[in-house]
Amino acid sequence: MRRIRAAAVGAATLSLVLAATSCGGGSSTGGGSNDSPKTLTYWATNQGASLEVDKKVLAPELKKFEKQTGIKVKLEVVPWADLLNRILAATTSGQGPDVLNIGNTWSASLQASGALLPWDEKTFDKIGGKDRFLASALASAGAEGKDPAAVPLYSMAYALYYNKKMFADAGIEKPPATWDELVATGKKLSKDGKWALGAEGSNLSNNIHQVFVLGQQHGADFFDAQGKPDFTSDGAVAAVKQYVDLMAKDKIVAPGNAEYAQNQSLSDFAKDKTAMVLWQTASATFKAQGMSEDEWGVAPAPVQSGTPGTGTSANSMVAGINMSVFKNTDNLDGSLKFVKFMTSDAEQKILNKTYGSIPPVKSAQSDAEFNRPDLKVIRDTLANSAAALPQVPNESQFETVVGTAVKNLFAAAAGGKAVTNESVKAELTKAQQQMPKK
Amino acid sequence: MTVTAPEETGTRAAKTDGPGAARGARPPGRIRRIGLPYLLLLPALLLEILVHLLPIVTGIFMSFKELSQFYLRDWGAAPWRGLDNYSVTVDFDAPIGAALLHSFAITCAFTVLSVGLCWLLGTTAAVYLQETFRGRGVLRALFLVPYALPVYAAVITWAFMFQRDNGLVNHVLHDQLGLTDSPTFWLIGDNSFVALLVVSVWKGWPFAFLIVMAGLQNIPRDMYEAAAIDGAGMWQQIRRITLPSLRPVNQVLVLVLFLWTFNDFNTPYVLFGKSAPESADLISIHIYQSSFATWDFGTGSAMSVLLLLFLLVVTGLYLLVTNRGRKTADV
Numbered sequence: 205m206r207r208i209r210a211a212a213v214g215a216a217t218l219s220l221v222l223a224a225t226s227c228g229g230g231s232s233t234g235g236g237s238n239d240s241p242k243t244l245t246y247w248a249t250n251q252g253a254s255l256e257v258d259k260k261v262l263a264p265e266l267k268k269f270e271k272q273t274g275i276k277v278k279l280e281v282v283p284w285a286d287l288l289n290r291i292l293a294a295t296t297s298g299q300g301p302d303v304l305n306i307g308n309t310w311s312a313s314l315q316a317s318g319a320l321l322p323w324d325e326k327t328f329d330k331i332g333g334k335d336r337f338l339a340s341a342l343a344s345a346g347a348e349g350k351d352p353a354a355v356p357l358y359s360m361a362y363a364l365y366y367n368k369k370m371f372a373d374a375g376i377e378k379p380p381a382t383w384d385e386l387v388a389t390g391k392k393l394s395k396d397g398k399w400a401l402g403a404e405g406s407n408l409s410n411n412i413h414q415v416f417v418l419g420q421q422h423g424a425d426f427f428d429a430q431g432k433p434d435f436t437s438d439g440a441v442a443a444v445k446q447y448v449d450l451m452a453k454d455k456i457v458a459p460g461n462a463e464y465a466q467n468q469s470l471s472d473f474a475k476d477k478t479a480m481v482l483w484q485t486a487s488a489t490f491k492a493q494g495m496s497e498d499e500w501g502v503a504p505a506p507v508q509s510g511t512p513g514t515g516t517s518a519n520s521m522v523a524g525i526n527m528s529v530f531k532n533t534d535n536l537d538g539s540l541k542f543v544k545f546m547t548s549d550a551e552q553k554i555l556n557k558t559y560g561s562i563p564p565v566k567s568a569q570s571d572a573e574f575n576r577p578d579l580k581v582i583r584d585t586l587a588n589s590a591a592a593l594p595q596v597p598n599e600s601q602f603e604t605v606v607g608t609a610v611k612n613l614f615a616a617a618a619g620g621k622a623v624t625n626e627s628v629k630a631e632l633t634k635a636q637q638q639m640p641k642k
Numbered sequence: 643m644t645v646t647a648p649e650e651t652g653t654r655a656a657k658t659d660g661p662g663a664a665r666g667a668r669p670p671g672r673i674r675r676i677g678l679p680y681l682l683l684l685p686a687l688l689l690e691i692l693v694h695l696l697p698i699v700t701g702i703f704m705s706f707k708e709l710s711q712f713y714l715r716d717w718g719a720a721p722w723r724g725l726d727n728y729s730v731t732v733d734f735d736a737p738i739g740a741a742l743l744h745s746f747a748i749t750c751a752f753t754v755l756s757v758g759l760c761w762l763l764g765t766t767a768a769v770y771l772q773e774t775f776r777g778r779g780v781l782r783a784l785f786l787v788p789y790a791l792p793v794y795a796a797v798i799t800w801a802f803m804f805q806r807d808n809g810l811v812n813h814v815l816h817d818q819l820g821l822t823d824s825p826t827f828w829l830i831g832d833n834s835f836v837a838l839l840v841v842s843v844w845k846g847w848p849f850a851f852l853i854v855m856a857g858l859q860n861i862p863r864d865m866y867e868a869a870a871i872d873g874a875g876m877w878q879q880i881r882r883i884t885l886p887s888l889r890p891v892n893q894v895l896v897l898v899l900f901l902w903t904f905n906d907f908n909t910p911y912v913l914f915g916k917s918a919p920e921s922a923d924l925i926s927i928h929i930y931q932s933s934f935a936t937w938d939f940g941t942g943s944a945m946s947v948l949l950l951l952f953l954l955v956v957t958g959l960y961l962l963v964t965n966r967g968r969k970t971a972d973v
Contacts, residue, residue, distance in 0.1 A: 289934060292714060292934070292937075295714045295715050296714050296715070296717060298715070313711055313937075314711075316711045316712050317711045317712070317714045317715055318712075318714075318715045318716075319714070319715050405830075406829075406830065406915065408916075408917060458807075459806075460806045460807040460825075462827070462830055463805065463806055463827060463829045463830045465915060531715075597711060597712070600711075600937065601935070601936045601937055604916070604917065604931070604935040604936060605935075605936065607917070608917040611830070611917060612919075612920070614830075615827070615830035615831045615919060616831075618827060618830065618831070619827060619830075619831045619832075634737060637736075637737035637738070638737065638738070638741075638936060639936070640710055640936065640937070640938050
């Protein structure tokens with residue numbers, strides 16, 4: 205009798221294990237099908253002021269798509285903080301959405317997981333061809349030499365936003381064009397409880413964006429030609445030190461900014477507490493914070509000297525959102541139709557206008573809306589002087605570990621501790637040692 | 643078969659007065675052969691396997707694999723690494739091991755302080771509220787509020803209060819009371835440990851209060867009366883009657899608080915985000931970062947398995963020590 209009991213329990217366990225492994229991870233090697241042609245699931249990133257705003261923006265467009273194709277799109281807007289883990293979970297289980305948005309800097313990391321549909325020439329032709337897209341935006345859609353893992357959807361770039369009234373009060377006539385000018389201008393502005401420049405010291409991604417651009421200006425890439433981490437080169441140390449020194453040495457960034465991670469620096473800007481911020485497409489946020497358009501100006505982000513351009517004069521990373529198709533989709537044709545719809549000229553104009561971004565589709569940029577002074581600066585930056593973050597499989601890890609290193613250095617600076625070449629190098633060495641070896 | 647089972651159980655339950663009484667009404671046929679108790683336990687057993695055992699086994703399996711983003715989609719095919727993940731984890735001279743050791747030390751200090759303070763506060767409040775006075779009910783309810791609040795909402799509120807420039811904590815300490823020379827950073831730097839401890843104790847002590855209060859209800863009042871007649875003061879009553887009587891309750895309470903605090907993920911994650919300051923880098927968040935932020939799930943799993951073993955050993959030793967005393971007493 206004991207044997208029967210053991211066998212019953214054993215059989216039940218085995219069946220459960222089998223059930224779990226077959227529906228769970230481990231063997232999801234499917235390559236997409238058209239088994240479910242009438243519906244699509246779409247994970248959108250949070251672009252607007254809230255998830256609800258995004259739903260309101262996207263709902264009518266999705267209805268339009270349904271009317272055109274008869275395909276119903278189930279929308280889920282995923283907050284940024286959850287998105288990467290949600291994608292990882294979907295990749296592991298094979299139970300993901302059909303189409304999803306990703307941060308463009310993650311393209312190569314997610315491409316390495318094999319979860320996203322590769323965009324070869326033939327696939328690109330189904331949405332009108334590769335040439336429709338801006339080259340810099342395409343450079344942020346996957347590793348070099350491989351078919352992109354995504355298609356650019358919204359493009360953004362960094363610019364220097366400045367508070368016109370605070371500039372006028374301090375007798376400053378024009379926005380700074382170089383870092384030296386920014387520091388000199390900043391010293392005039394940083395007094396009486398007001399500060400020159402805002403930073404988000406605890407926001408890992410923002411830290412990465414800023415030090416990557418400064419790295420470009422110092423001739424450092426953070427990854428070598430083989431895609432191996434190279435965080436401790438002289439250029440990388442100089443870039444990180446220069447950024448943290450804005451608080452530690454130049455004292456033009458408020459120490460309190462070291463703990464900012466929720467866009468508090470934009471609120472300070474709108475409240476006339478901070479005179480400048482380096483930000484990507486901030487107009488919608490300023491408006492939401494009660495600032496009218498004539499209260500702020502926009503200029504290209506600073507360079508070491510001269511005018512912004514490619515290479516060591518890059519003054520922004522290529523920021524933006526990409527759109528990918530999950531390889532396991534049950535509606536491959538429908539997914540491609542949906543990407544075509546979202547990257548069509550008409551939709552590109554509507555969506556980018558709403559979100560205050562730039563269409564990565566060249567033909568959609570002709571709309572007068574994208575000629576506004578602030579968007580023109582961003583458009584020019586994207587076209588001439590923005591560099592794509594390293595498109596390597598370990599990019600996502602790089603954001604975490606180097607972003608944390610910069611956060612720690614800001615914390616030290618805010619606490620009155622010295623930030624030296626040695627302390628910067630030590631933090632970056634620690635970061636590099638945390639990177640996966642392969 | 644499934645229909646007869648509850649009826650049989652009902653009959654048994656009605657007739658049962660002791661273990662021997664149940665033997666008279668055994669279920670017939672196949673059910674008897676398999677054993678009704680086992681059948682009734684089966685759903686729980688299956689769920690236990692699904693919810694606890696399977697993830698543990700999967701985690702142990704993953705700890706022997708090289709599981710990075712390259713193998714996420716088909717993680718069964720990830721290369722076998724044998725004990726490499728473990729040797730990296732326990733190599734305390736190398737960065738990954740050293741960081742883990744640092745995190746372990748922080749977590750131990752944090753757990754001892756947090757559990758100690760929770761117990762002390764909870765016990766003091768429970769003893770104090772044993773006396774009847776006006777407003778006791780209101781006070782009891784108030785004390786339980788932190789326990790009743792959703793963790794996320796409570797901790798995010800603390801995160802706002804701990805902000806350097808706009809937070810309530812600095813407003814009171816610096817602006818109103820003038821206790822600090824300049825506003826203090828609580829969410830970055832060395833003070834993060836204090837901030838974490840404050841939130842953890844605030845969140846944890848009502849549970850200690852609740853359990854100790856329940857334990858106190860079981861101590862007969864006449865013991866105190868007899869002690870008072872014999873001339874024992876309040877402190878002596880606590881030492882000689884209250885604490886010894888609470889011993890079994892405290893054993894469970896301390897164990898549960900220890901396990902919860904040692905593994906606490908929500909508090910540091912909501913307070914600091916996915917990269918906690920070094921002074922408050924609890925092991926739970928450290929493992930999370932090793933697994934999910936650097937996508938090294940193999941090493942992260944090895945760390946989790948080691949943590950599980952450590953907690954099993956500590957719990958086992960604790961139960962052994964605390965039960966030894968009880969067994970001696972029983973004999």
